[in-house]
Amino acid sequence: MNTAVQVVDLPLFPLGTVLFPDGVLPLKLFEARYLDMAARCMRTNTPFGVCLIQEGGEVGNPAVPYEVGAVARIVGWDMSEPGLLFITTRGGERFRVLERHIQSDRLQSARVVLLDEPPVQPVPEALLDVLPLLEAIVEDAGEEMFPQPHRFDDATWVGYRLAEILPIPVKARQRLLELDDSVLRLEIIYSYLEQHKLLGGLE
The missing domain is CATH 2.30.130.40 (LON domain-like)
Structure with a gap:
């Protein structure tokens, strides 16, 4: 950092x-x-x-x-x-x-x-279920929306990509941008996906 x-x-x-x-x-x-x-x-x-x-x-x-x-x-x-x-x-x-x-x-x-970003860290094991969903969305949308490099091993990158595509109010998106803690951002996103039963894939 x-x-x-x-x-x-x-x-x-x-x-x-x-x-x-x-x-x-x-x-x-x-x-x-x-x-x-x-x-x-x-x-x-x-x-x-x-x-x-x-x-x-x-x-x-x-x-x-x-x-x-x-x-x-x-x-x-x-x-x-x-x-x-x-x-x-x-x-x-x-x-x-x-x-x-x-x-x-x-x-x-x-x-x-x-603002500095935290050092690169992997997605915590307890939150790994978000990856198949994001990987499917990135593959479906293509590189025009998600240009390379794709850093699925970086909790910060994964959190940002999910935060920008979640169907949430724009003020909630802003709060996710403001967070300095990448793992906390992912935990909030994980809770949202779990609550809306999206972790098994897109509905």
Whole structure:
């Protein structure tokens, strides 16, 4: 684990969804502030930050985001329709917002601290029943949604992948993102899957 605190400045994109590290998030951009942001990120090969909206909406006045989000890096784009930019992003490090600013074009920017992940550890034996379900989902969805590498031996990666696909309220997804304990995240997910009788496979 990296013990050095990393503080960086990022443009923010508050959304009605949660991005997890290594997750794939396609976006359709049409507001000038976000078109400009994406163009700048692609030109300079720099990321932006995605945070779940706590108050407000995706369009119009700047929304109030949750403090914990994830870095988003643009890995693909298409502008086949005038005025619309379709981008594909890949989740990077989690971060916590320290300061947030609203620019004249209503784009938000923030100074954030990047959050360390725990050392790689395997899925605990008591929670191994989650793996067949995730493996089946990954195989069915394909690499467009779950690009390589697939780290089924990493409790953090497994927890993030399950957290992003569970049919749960977005605020619950946000709480799973905020957890620093990978095993605790998996235990919560395991309890949900067990309660809804999903551990034997997809219904």
